Amino acid sequence: EVQLVQSGAEVKKPGESLRISCKGSGYSFTSYWISWVRQMPGKGLEWMGRIDPSDSYTNYSPSFQGHVTISTDKSISTAYLQWSSLKASDTAMYYCARGLRSADYWGQGTLVTVSS
Amino acid sequence: QSALTQPPSASGSPGQSVTISCTGTSSDVGGYDYVSWYQQHPGKAPKLMIYEVSKRPSGVPDRFSGSKSGNTASLTVSGLQAEDEADYYCSSYAGSNVFGTGTKVTVL
Numbered sequence: 001e002v003q004l005v006q007s008g009a010e011v012k013k014p015g016e017s018l019r020i021s022c023k024g025s026g027y028s029f030t031s032y033w034i035s036w037v038r039q040m041p042g043k044g045l046e047w048m049g050r051i052d053p054s055d056s057y058t059n060y061s062p063s064f065q066g067h068v069t070i071s072t073d074k075s076i077s078t079a080y081l082q083w084s085s086l087k088a089s090d091t092a093m094y095y096c097a098r099g100l101r102s103a104d105y106w107g108q109g110t111l112v113t114v115s116s
Numbered sequence: 117q118s119a120l121t122q123p124p125s126a127s128g129s130p131g132q133s134v135t136i137s138c139t140g141t142s143s144d145v146g147g148y149d150y151v152s153w154y155q156q157h158p159g160k161a162p163k164l165m166i167y168e169v170s171k172r173p174s175g176v177p178d179r180f181s182g183s184k185s186g187n188t189a190s191l192t193v194s195g196l197q198a199e200d201e202a203d204y205y206c207s208s209y210a211g212s213n214v215f216g217t218g219t220k221v222t223v224l
Binding site: 102 | 164
C-alpha cells in the first residue's frame with residue numbers, strides 16, 4: 001500500500017527555523033516526484049515546488065522560491081520542506097503529494113503554526 | 117503563474133448533475149492535456165479524482181468525468197450524492213504546477 005506519512009504538528013515563533021518531513025512507503029521512492037502544497041487557513045491549495053528524489057532536482061513556484069527549501073534523503077525515502085526564518089504568514093497546513101503532472105497520493109498534512 | 121479561475125460555488129440536488137469550470141490560458145490549461153481535479157472534504161487531504169483531462173484513477177466512481185475545450189477544463193459530477201459535497205480544485209501542469217481557486221459544491 002502506497003503511503004506518505006508526514007511529521008506532526010509544529011508550533012514555532014517568528015524567526016525560528018523548521019523542517020517537516022514526508023516519508024514514502026509501499027513504492028519505489030526514487031521513481032516519483034514529491035510536491036509540497038500549502039493551504040492557509042480557510043483558503044485554497046497552492047503548489048510550492050517539487051523534487052525528483054532520484055537526483056534531488058528541484059523546481060519551485062516563483063511565489064515560494066527563496067523562502068523555502070525542498071530536499072530529500074532517498075536512503076530513508078523521506079522528503080523535507082524547510083524554512084530558515086519563519087513568519088506568522090507561514091501558518092498553514094502543508095501537504096506532500098506524489099507525482100509530477102498530477103498527484104495520486106497525498107500525505108495527511110502537517111499543521112504549522114507560527115506565533116509569538 | 118496565476119491561479120486558474122473556478123467559480124466559488126456550485127450546487128445541485130441529489131441525483132442531478134453539476135459542472136465546474138476551470139479557466140486558464142494557452143500556456144497552461146489550453147496548451148497541455150495535463151489537467152487534474154481534486155476533491156477535498158473538510159479537514160482531509162485532497163484526493164485525485166481526474167487526471168490528464170478525463171482519466172479516472174482506480175476507485176473513483178464513473179459519475180465523475182472531465183473534459184477540456186480551449187483554455188477551459190470542466191469537471192462534471194453526475195447523479196449527485198451527499199458525499200460529493202466538498203471543495204474541488206483543478207490543477208494544470210505546464211513545466212510547473214498551478215491550482216485553481218477552488219469550488220465549493222453543495223448538495224441541496
